[in-house]
Amino acid sequence: MSKQQLEVIGQDAARCPGPSSAPLDEGQAAELAKVFKALGDPLRLSHHLKLLRQAGLIDCERRGTWVYYWVLPAALDRLAVFLKTPTAVEALT
Numbered sequence: 001m002s003k004q005q006l007e008v009i010g011q012d013a014a015r016c017p018g019p020s021s022a023p024l025d026e027g028q029a030a031e032l033a034k035v036f037k038a039l040g041d042p043l044r045l046s047h048h049l050k051l052l053r054q055a056g057l058i059d060c061e062r063r064g065t066w067v068y069y070w071v072l073p074a075a076l077d078r079l080a081v082f083l084k085t086p087t088a089v090e091a092l093t
Helices: 003-015 026-039 045-054 073-083 088-092
Strands: 058-063 066-071
Touching: 026 045, 026 073, 045 058, 066 073
Parallel strands: none
Antiparallel strands: 058 066
């Protein structure tokens, strides 16, 4: 990484306080903590899928002996809003 790139990163960090500029209330913080715990705890696949379901990130349906899982787009959208950082153009304006 060049010195100029590092300077830009430092400037962006000074202007952008973090992933979310507004403080979280207790309920939002608890929900996000549950989501991040589920994402970061891949002990066993079945256990991990259970945690992701409990965190509201995925859902499933049993069909015979098979269980089909899918991502819940609304949950990912809520998470994306929190994780979204300003682009370089937004940070400079």
